[in-house]
Amino acid sequence: MLLDPQAQAIADQFARLPRPDLDTLNAADYRAGLTAFAALAPALDAGIRTEHIALDGPAGPIAARVYQPGGDAPRPLVVFFHGGGFVSCGLDTHDGLCSGLAARTAAIVVSIDYRLAPEHPFPAAVDDAVAALHAVHRNAAALGGDPARIAVAGDSAGGTLATVSARLVRSAGMRLAHQLLLYPVTDSACDTASHREHANAPILDSGLMRWFWRQYLQNADHGRDPRASPLRAADLAAMPPATVITAGVDPLRDEGEAYALALVAAGVPVTLRRWPGQFHGFASLIGQLDAADEALAFGAAQLRDALTR
Numbered sequence: 652m653l654l655d656p657q658a659q660a661i662a663d664q665f666a667r668l669p670r671p672d673l674d675t676l677n678a679a680d681y682r683a684g685l686t687a688f689a690a691l692a693p694a695l696d697a698g699i700r701t702e703h704i705a706l707d708g709p710a711g712p713i714a715a716r717v718y719q720p721g722g723d724a725p726r727p728l729v730v731f732f733h734g735g736g737f738v739s740c741g742l743d744t745h746d747g748l749c750s751g752l753a754a755r756t757a758a759i760v761v762s763i764d765y766r767l768a769p770e771h772p773f774p775a776a777v778d779d780a781v782a783a784l785h786a787v788h789r790n791a792a793a794l795g796g797d798p799a800r801i802a803v804a805g806d807s808a809g810g811t812l813a814t815v816s817a818r819l820v821r822s823a824g825m826r827l828a829h830q831l832l833l834y835p836v837t838d839s840a841c842d843t844a845s846h847r848e849h850a851n852a853p854i855l856d857s858g859l860m861r862w863f864w865r866q867y868l869q870n871a872d873h874g875r876d877p878r879a880s881p882l883r884a885a886d887l888a889a890m891p892p893a894t895v896i897t898a899g900v901d902p903l904r905d906e907g908e909a910y911a912l913a914l915v916a917a918g919v920p921v922t923l924r925r926w927p928g929q930f931h932g933f934a935s936l937i938g939q940l941d942a943a944d945e946a947l948a949f950g951a952a953q954l955r956d957a958l959t960r
Contacts, residue, residue, distance in 0.1 A: 654853075654900055655928035657940050662853035662930060673862045678769055682739045695746055696754040704794075706763075706786035709778045710771075713786075714764040716742045717794060718753035727758040727800035727828070727958035730787050732816075734807025734833075734932070736863030737768045737776055745806075748935050748947070752804065755951030758958055759796045760804075761787050765812065768867040776808075776867075777878045780816040788825055800958050802829040802891070804950070806934060807855075807903070808863070810835025814881050814910075817891055827891040829957035831950050833934050834898050835907050837882040839864050839874030843905035850902065855931035857902045882910045887917035894953040896934065896946055899927035922953060 654662055671681065695701070700719040705712035720726070729752060733745040742764050753760040765779035784803065791798035805813035810832035817830050841861055850857040868874055877884035895911040897904045904925070911923040926933065926942050934946040 653928060654930065655940075655942060658900075658929050658933060658942070661936065661939065665853055673858055676862065678738050678767075678866055685739060685744070696750040699750040699753050701750070704761075706783050706790075708782045708786075710766065710775070713779050713783050714742070715783065716746075716749070716762045716764075718749050718760040718762070719795065720753045720757050720759070722757060724795035725792065725797035726795055727756070727802070728787060728791060728794065728796040728798075729753075729756060729758045729760045729802050729804050729831075729954060729958075730784050730813075731760050731762045732765065732780055732803070732805035732809035732812040733762065734805065734809045735767070736836075736860070737773070737808045737867040738863055739767065745809075745935065747937055748806070751937055751947050752951055752954070755948060756955045756958065758802075758954065759794055761794070772869045773867050773873055773879050774876075776812055777815055777819075780812040781819050784816045784820055784825070785823065801825075801827055802831065802954055802958055803827060804831035804833075804954065805835070806833035807932065808836050809833075810907075811837065811879075811881060814890075814893070815878050818881070818884060818887070819878070821889060828960075829954055830891045830893045831954055832893060832895045832907070832910075833946070833950065834896065834901055834903050834931055835881075835910060836860075836903060837906045837910040838880045839868065839871075840880075841902070843902075843909070845905040846902045849900055849904070852900050852902055853930045855902060860902055882906060882913060887914055887919060890914060890917065890919045892920040892957060894922045894950055895924075896950060897923070897925045898929040898931055898933055899925055900929060901931040903931060924949065
């Protein structure tokens with residue numbers, strides 16, 4: 652695999668860390684081991700005001716963080732779902748990415764702290780995502796937002812939740828403006844060419860992705876459910892226009908791109924862009940990787956255009 656020099660330098664840092672034994676690894680230890688990656692997270696964008704709110708959820712309140720860019724209301728809204736393999740990460744790990752989106756889109760970004768596996772296995776995260784999207788829509792005016800201009804966004808497992816919730820709210824008549832999916836997880840099979848080609852990629856390798864699925868799904872058969880594997884959905888027509896960003900050196904590259912093509916086949920307008928030489932999760936490293944700044948600017952421009960159209 653050939654990484655961009657900046658990405659290679661970061662990969663070299665992580666290569667010096669001990670690799671976990673996936674046969675014995677538990678979620679608590681995995682979460683504790685994320686401190687090295689968290690240290691690279693960008694700072695909050697200047698001028699972005701944050702507040703914490705609670706949204707109605709199926710199992711109690713769902714914590715959320717609101718990023719306000721300022722300016723006259725009503726603003727468009729972006730509901731953001733963080734990545735982490737359905738197992739890890741949260742509001743703090745994606746603070747910089749969300750504030751960066753708010754600053755670059757002039758939209759209110761609402762980051763959702765959905766329930767994590769294995770304590771809360773599938774479909775808990777999906778149920779929270781759908782409930783949070785409905786709650787943001789209901790409370791848009793109170794947030795200073797426009798209920799007619801809402802988009803979803805997410806990275807990795809958060810990209811899964813973004814697109815799955817976008818599909819599931821259609822029956823309620825909610826029309827979303829856009830979906831921004833950063834290297835999304837779209838199929839539990841883990842059997843694509845990129846899974847084989849980049850089986851030992853930095854940050855996320857194929858074995859770790861399979862471990863995530865084992866934590867998330869109580870039964871492997873649940874992986875065939877399109878709420879878990881959106882690539883298996885048969886009803887992608889009338890989905891919101893999408894921007895799909897993938898990383899060249901990522902086991903998830905091919906399933907993300909296959910999902911983009913499935914949306915196109917269903918008649919959905921899609922912009923697909925691959926960042927060569929980048930590993931999974933690169934877009935979070937704003938200020939560390941030039942490619943991250945480029946991807947954030949590109950994704951934000953796509954959202955901004957859709958939300959102001």
